[in-house]
Amino acid sequence: MMAGTAYDIVVVGGGPVGAAAALGLARAGFRVALVERGAAPAAFDMHSACSSRVYALSQASRRLLESLGVWRNLQRISPYDTMRVWVDEATRGLRFDARALALPELGWIVEHPLLVDRLWAALSYANVEVFPNAGTVEMAAGGVGLADGRVLQAALVVAADGADSSLRTAAGIQTLGWRYAQRGIVCNVHVENAHEYTAWQRFLKTGPLALLPLADGRVSIVWSVDEARARELLALDDTAFCAALAAAVQVLGAFHTPTPRLDFPLRLLQAQHYANDGFVLVGDAAHTVHPLAGQGVNLGFGDVASLCETLKQARAGGRDWAARRTLQRYARARRAAATEMLAVTDGLQKLFDARASVLRPLLGAGMGAVDAFAPLKAWLGRQATL
Numbered sequence: 001m002m003a004g005t006a007y008d009i010v011v012v013g014g015g016p017v018g019a020a021a022a023l024g025l026a027r028a029g030f031r032v033a034l035v036e037r038g039a040a041p042a043a044f045d046m047h048s049a050c051s052s053r054v055y056a057l058s059q060a061s062r063r064l065l066e067s068l069g070v071w072r073n074l075q076r077i078s079p080y081d082t083m084r085v086w087v088d089e090a091t092r093g094l095r096f097d098a099r100a101l102a103l104p105e106l107g108w109i110v111e112h113p114l115l116v117d118r119l120w121a122a123l124s125y126a127n128v129e130v131f132p133n134a135g136t137v138e139m140a141a142g143g144v145g146l147a148d149g150r151v152l153q154a155a156l157v158v159a160a161d162g163a164d165s166s167l168r169t170a171a172g173i174q175t176l177g178w179r180y181a182q183r184g185i186v187c188n189v190h191v192e193n194a195h196e197y198t199a200w201q202r203f204l205k206t207g208p209l210a211l212l213p214l215a216d217g218r219v220s221i222v223w224s225v226d227e228a229r230a231r232e233l234l235a236l237d238d239t240a241f242c243a244a245l246a247a248a249v250q251v252l253g254a255f256h257t258p259t260p261r262l263d264f265p266l267r268l269l270q271a272q273h274y275a276n277d278g279f280v281l282v283g284d285a286a287h288t289v290h291p292l293a294g295q296g297v298n299l300g301f302g303d304v305a306s307l308c309e310t311l312k313q314a315r316a317g318g319r320d321w322a323a324r325r326t327l328q329r330y331a332r333a334r335r336a337a338a339t340e341m342l343a344v345t346d347g348l349q350k351l352f353d354a355r356a357s358v359l360r361p362l363l364g365a366g367m368g369a370v371d372a373f374a375p376l377k378a379w380l381g382r383q384a385t386l
């Protein structure tokens, strides 16, 4: 099968999931190339201010990054051991402690630029050949074609090219899903009171607002609001924005000196299938979730762990590891995991949405918040201990 191919596997997309996939597959003994449309990540400056694009990593993601030898190099990382989730008053909401699960932490906040820099740095030690600035990569006979005309041949193409995956489209894989009429606003901001290594999330009538603790004492916010409110919040000056934030969250005291605000559209997307012969989807190319549960990248890292294991087992058993019937084992497991995540995040989004809320009137009628949040608590417990 491999005769005449330059690589066993070409991974397309050098975001966190694609880079982790290339690394994991190379460490499993496959000959791997990684192709990225844009530039290689800039070397991370440890003296820079914390980036406003961050991820909350789960225990399972930590295990993957440890196995890839990357975890120990994530020096600027902020553990959190408590999660607070509420609707009206923080004191009446859900408090979720690592101690209750006999864990030292619930998760870790890591900056996107640090994570991708450390993943890319590890690629050279694992003999992954990297092709940054490759332009828009397309499917070609037996592999992929770069914008400069080169063709990289491989038995398997791993599409990690994000939510708008052009490789997925070229492979004829349809998607289900929709755009929420909302945008996510992200920035970092100083807080008056200590963040207590707690992840805070308030379900406002206008959408969820999360505050994640950063290593430098600030918090990183992800504020999901409808399009009109997003335009208003983005147009405010820093002082007015911080006042709006303080009024919305009502914990941690006053806020000041936010970093420039970024915004992005919120969507739900699920590919109808994840694998063809010699072709497989991972990360946001396969599934894109609402950020309210902070699980987008964790789901992608779960794909990486599962794909590496599936291919290793197939090769050890002498099976054709690039064949669709082999990849189906990965595809079934990961599509089920993504479906559960999509259902929970979409369900929560709808449950608390002011326009169609089931829960808000119940809370108003005196239903105990703890009871209302019980299924969420059980689900969070499972995610934290996976």
Ligand SMILES: Cc1cc2nc3c(=O)[nH]c(=O)nc-3n(C[C@H](O)[C@H](O)[C@H](O)COP(=O)(O)OP(=O)(O)OC[C@H]3O[C@@H](n4cnc5c(N)ncnc54)[C@H](O)[C@@H]3O)c2cc1C
Pocket: 012, 013, 014, 015, 016, 017, 018, 019, 035, 036, 037, 038, 053, 054, 055, 056, 134, 135, 136, 137, 138, 160, 161, 162, 163, 165, 166, 167, 186, 222, 262, 263, 264, 282, 283, 284, 285, 291, 294, 295, 296, 297, 298, 300
């Ligand atoms: C502003 C912002 C904030 C976010 N905040 C959070 C958060 O707090 N928590 C969370 O869990 N998730 C968050 N997300 C979602 C999270 O970023 C994604 O789940 C995660 O990045 C998915 O990683 P990925 O590697 O699959 O895809 P991506 O990160 O999208 O990477 C895809 C890569 O493929 C490259 N590419 C695309 N097309 C091609 C092509 N044809 N050829 C070659 N290369 C190509 C792109 O340049 C890119 O580098 C956020 C997203 C955004 C945009």
